[in-house]
Amino acid sequence: MTDNSRRKFLRNLGGTAALLGAGPLSTLAKEHVQLLKPDIRISANDSIRIGCIGMGIMGFGDVDTALKVPGVEFVAAADLYQGHLDKVKEKYGKNIFTTRDYRELLNRKDIDAVIVATPDHWHDTISIAAMEKGKAVYCEKPMVQQIEEGHKVIATQQRTKAVFQVGSQRVSSIALAEAKRRYEAGEIGQLNVVEARMDRHDALGAWQYSIPPDATPANIDFDTFLKDTAKVPFDPTRFFRWRNYKAYGTGIPGDLFVHLISGLHFITGSLGPERIYASGNLVQWKDGRDVPDVVVAIFDYPETKTHPAFQMTLRVNFADGSGGGEYTRFIGTEGVLELGWDDFKIKKHKLAAAPGYGGWDTWNTFTKATQDTFVQQYNAKYPADQRKPAQRSEDAYAAPRGYDSRQDHFINFFESMRTGKPVVEDATFGLRAAGPALVTNESYFSKKVLHWDAQKMKIV
Numbered sequence: 001m002t003d004n005s006r007r008k009f010l011r012n013l014g015g016t017a018a019l020l021g022a023g024p025l026s027t028l029a030k031e032h033v034q035l036l037k038p039d040i041r042i043s044a045n046d047s048i049r050i051g052c053i054g055m056g057i058m059g060f061g062d063v064d065t066a067l068k069v070p071g072v073e074f075v076a077a078a079d080l081y082q083g084h085l086d087k088v089k090e091k092y093g094k095n096i097f098t099t100r101d102y103r104e105l106l107n108r109k110d111i112d113a114v115i116v117a118t119p120d121h122w123h124d125t126i127s128i129a130a131m132e133k134g135k136a137v138y139c140e141k142p143m144v145q146q147i148e149e150g151h152k153v154i155a156t157q158q159r160t161k162a163v164f165q166v167g168s169q170r171v172s173s174i175a176l177a178e179a180k181r182r183y184e185a186g187e188i189g190q191l192n193v194v195e196a197r198m199d200r201h202d203a204l205g206a207w208q209y210s211i212p213p214d215a216t217p218a219n220i221d222f223d224t225f226l227k228d229t230a231k232v233p234f235d236p237t238r239f240f241r242w243r244n245y246k247a248y249g250t251g252i253p254g255d256l257f258v259h260l261i262s263g264l265h266f267i268t269g270s271l272g273p274e275r276i277y278a279s280g281n282l283v284q285w286k287d288g289r290d291v292p293d294v295v296v297a298i299f300d301y302p303e304t305k306t307h308p309a310f311q312m313t314l315r316v317n318f319a320d321g322s323g324g325g326e327y328t329r330f331i332g333t334e335g336v337l338e339l340g341w342d343d344f345k346i347k348k349h350k351l352a353a354a355p356g357y358g359g360w361d362t363w364n365t366f367t368k369a370t371q372d373t374f375v376q377q378y379n380a381k382y383p384a385d386q387r388k389p390a391q392r393s394e395d396a397y398a399a400p401r402g403y404d405s406r407q408d409h410f411i412n413f414f415e416s417m418r419t420g421k422p423v424v425e426d427a428t429f430g431l432r433a434a435g436p437a438l439v440t441n442e443s444y445f446s447k448k449v450l451h452w453d454a455q456k457m458k459i460v
């Protein structure tokens, strides 16, 4: 929002606006909502001006998605690799402000919101600095790389009241909203197991991303990338394939489990597991990485007001010679909800009240007379309607073709900035999703079963 459009916005608010004073859009929108009515919108001319910090794969993807939302303007980018800043100008135009120093971007008064799409170890510092500067923040998942960092992000958001949303787009998916409705309607009976796998078998899927030929110390601010981690000599592999190192990334759990956990928490209203155990191995991609390429984890979710106790098992195998594949299943006593990214199937299998007899059963070992008596008593005990076989049915839901939950996630984010309505995925939700993923790593490296207090978001 420019100063000019902000003034126009204030004028449009009428008399009450005078009370507001100048301030960032998020604050204005919130106060505006509290003082006037909750659904008012700024005019289409009052665009939200965004900057993106971290212009890698996701930075470009997020900017492209954000720009599909009407009334959004991309004005600035920060990145540590010169080639990405040059690509920004090549793709979005020479007028985009670019810098290697994200603080320069945050110092600009004409930027209302920032996307944080850096490697995981920079999420907390940049998000906190951005909120302190009055910016709204769309922070990519996992929200943080360390649990304590998450508490600092939550505290900063609560103090500054900045609009802060984590980027697990599934939480905004219309398919997940429908799955949640069906889960709450009891369509699968009592949930007892959640199981998911996201297996792959290709080098890019195992994070061996391409390294540009101009990856030189002159083009990359490698020292800043390292942040507070151990000093190592310039290494483009670490810089472009940071996911493979626990100093900068969060391994398979932070990269992939976190999506599954976010979806699960959204659908069930769960706050998190109470016990976590992970096992794994480095099988195939021995390229210097210090994180496993196979991880299997068990999460025990306790009974709460919104769900019964259940177990979740998650598996990612980057050495899957069967060719890879994914599924996420919510298994209940009366059916299964099989979740895709923006679609799902519900297969029902509702047992008859009568247990049945015959088949693989002792009934076959009874004498003829005993069998007859048994059947007589059985039929008396279970009327005909209770003797029907198990009922099976199947139905499916898919979001319309071309649907993109990431776009809805950005719409929700900008809507929160404009109207003050709560974000769909706040910092507490973000830490409740990232926390169990980070504990999974701790369990893998310590080889211990770990206990998690989902309410307080701490290892106990």
Ligand SMILES: NC(=O)c1ccc[n+]([C@@H]2O[C@H](COP(=O)([O-])OP(=O)(O)OC[C@H]3O[C@@H](n4cnc5c(N)ncnc54)[C@H](O)[C@@H]3O)[C@@H](O)[C@H]2O)c1
Pocket (backbone or CB within 6 Å): 053, 054, 055, 056, 057, 058, 059, 078, 079, 080, 081, 084, 100, 102, 116, 117, 118, 119, 120, 122, 140, 141, 142, 167, 168, 169, 224, 225, 239, 240, 242, 254, 255
């Ligand atoms: N929501 C999703 O579906 C999804 C998908 C992929 C990645 N992500 C998340 O997005 C983030 C980025 O992942 P990616 O695949 O785009 O990585 P990437 O390596 O392609 O991009 C990261 C970029 O950040 C830059 N960078 C590093 N430190 C920086 C700093 N201090 N200041 C400014 N720029 C800095 C790097 O130069 C690089 O261009 C990760 O946290 C990842 O988990 C989310």
